[in-house]
Amino acid sequence: MKAPIPPYEKERLQALHELDILDTPAEASLDRITRLVARVLNVPIALVSLVDEDRQWFKSRTGLETSETPREMAFCAHAILQTTPLVVPDAEQDERFSDNPLVTGAPHFRFYAGVPIRTSKGFAVGTLCAIDERPRELTQEEMDILRDLADVVSREVQLRENLMLARMQRNRSDALFRASEAGYRSMFELASVGIALVAPDGGWLSVNTALCDILGYTPDELKILTFQDITHPEDLNTDMELLRQLIANEIDRYQMEKRYVRKDGSAVWVNLSVTKKLSEEGDLEYFISIIQNIQARKELEQEARHDALTGLYNRRALDAMLPIAQARADRSMLQMALMFIDLDGFKGINDTYGHDAGDDLLRTISARLQSSIRRTDSLVRLAGDEFIVVLEGIVPGVDEAREVAKKLLAAVAEPIIIKGEVIRTNASVGFSLYEPGSGKAPDELMREADRWMYKAKHMGKGRVMP
Known part of the structure; x- marks a missing residue:
């Protein structure tokens, strides 16, 4: 089926001819792009096709001997009519192309994907296209790559367009024009x-x-x-x-x-x-x-998952890491503990010494707790003066978890000097255990550790339960 003529065809052809690109020698920068399309998409044919009045001419071609075909046979003549890429998974099953000589005979096109190449005014003068002799689909990633590379070709065309306009308007010397044209950067440099x-x-x-x-x-x-x-x-x-x-x-x-x-x-x-x-x-x-x-996205994620005051993981990070830690415990068949730590008397410290001193205290306690656990364990500031420790790969039973909790209590109890004042505090710790394969839910672990922490606090503070 012959492609319709676009309503702006006169202006489109004028834009194409003003580029002075038709029937010019191959250019290394464009040839590198078609070679890259063929390699990345694993297709035998990749072209930079320019749609002229009665023909399509290939400025760059990989895997195809002929330099042009009649426009009435051109898949690209259909592609330039679209604002989005044209993808034909199987030309034999598409009524627009099933009787096309390029499909019924050599080179036996079956798959086609073409992205329009546009001038600075938006005229589609041709396409960057990928062609295969077998039906196929592109993944979203492959389609994105083809779009990106077509954008590089459009930039090449627009650079040529600007150079041609400058030459016509300012009558630049041939030497200056050749120098500018020679300054085209390769596709690698433009990507x-x-x-x-x-x-x-x-x-x-x-x-x-x-x-x-x-x-x-x-x-x-x-x-x-x-x-x-x-x-x-x-x-x-x-x-x-x-x-x-x-x-x-x-x-x-x-x-x-x-x-x-x-x-x-x-x-x-x-x-x-x-x-x-x-x-x-x-x-x-x-x-x-x-x-x-x-990197920028990762840094934003990092900020979203960390407490601004202490730099520790926050509640959002805990919600993400706890199921993963449980899955690791299931695979390794090693027990995991979740510790709930609540500072004793923190409100009184805030009231007596001020919130700045309270913030300094939290930062110091956070650093002490972090230095008291292994690199494989995780420390979270849950809220206010509450902390969580996820202790992975421990021996069965409560003994190891209890020993770690006592070590953490000792770290908290060390005197802290803030603004010349010696401040002493303590904490209460409750912990829950996750047995591999038990299927205990994360919120159940949290609630159990919270209950034990409150029992420790009611029994006199500075304690570990169970």
């Missing part, structure tokens, strides 16, 4: 996300500017490192296990949130998506990694 080709052993084969900005390294510095060298140690095992599954064909791609260690030693959170490129013989050639900086 807003980090992109890398990674060797099977983890070495960086090719990296773009955005990735270098994320990691703080130059391309030359990265190329003598591996991704393992700069992955945060706590995230490396997960990354390597997913990579093993990818190599073993157990999965065809993976995505994870992880931390890299930047050149300055700081950690940066990223969202990592990884696919692989195989040779015609089926051997692994390299991995394709798309890396998005999510």
Whole structure:
């Protein structure tokens, strides 16, 4: 089925012809984009197609020999009519394309996905498209990548448009125009996300500017490192296990949130998506990694999950971590304890010394409690002068939990000097136990520990129950 002619066709064609791009030589920056589309989406054909009056002409092409086709055969002539991408999962089942010579004969198109390429005035002069000889669907992630790369091509077109307009309006010299045109940055440099080709052993084969900005390294510095060298140690095992599954064909791609260690030693959170490129013989050639900086979002999440005064986890974090800790206990078959700590006489300290002194006291107590537990345990400021400790991997029975609670009480009881005053306080502790596989609900653990804490307080304070 021949695509309708858009109502703004005259203006669209004028915008296309003013670009002076038709029938020009291939450009490395665009060829890199079509190659990347083919690799990332695993399609045999990727094109930058420009829809002229009676033809579509390919400014860049990967996997297709011909440089143009009649417009009446062009899938892209349909795509430029849309404000959203055109996706054809199976052309043989689509009445618009089922009798198209490109479908019924060589090169036997079955799948098509095209995103319009637009000028600065919004005219769709062509598309960035991916084509396959077999029916398929794109994942949301793949569609997002195609949109992002089409946006890069649109920016290339708009840069050319601006340069052409400047030349016409200001009569710039040919030398200046060629210098400006030669200044086109490659797709890697234009992309807003980090992109890398990674060797099977983890070495960086090719990296773009955005990735270098994320990691703080130059391309030359990265190329003598591996991704393992700069992955945060706590995230490396997960990354390597997913990579093993990818190599073993157990999965065809993976995505994870992880931390890299930047050149300055700081950690940066990223969202990592990884696919692989195989040779015609089926051997692994390299991995394709798309890396998005999510540090700002992680910092916001960090703020939302931490108490502003003490820096400890807050109630929201506790609600998220407690079911996870119970699941770990179920898997390891090791007991877990939840301790409810309430400071004794905190209101009197506030009334006597003022709220600033009370805040200083809470910060000091928080630091003492934190230093008295293991790294595998979690300390939460629940509210006011109430704290929770999640104690994981303890021996069965109450003895170990009780010993830890006494250690915490001793830390709280140490005198504190605030603004020249010696302040003494104490706490009451109640705890509940989670037996692996018991299915006890988190709120039940909280209520039980709360009840024991109040029994300890009523028995004279500074005590542990049960």
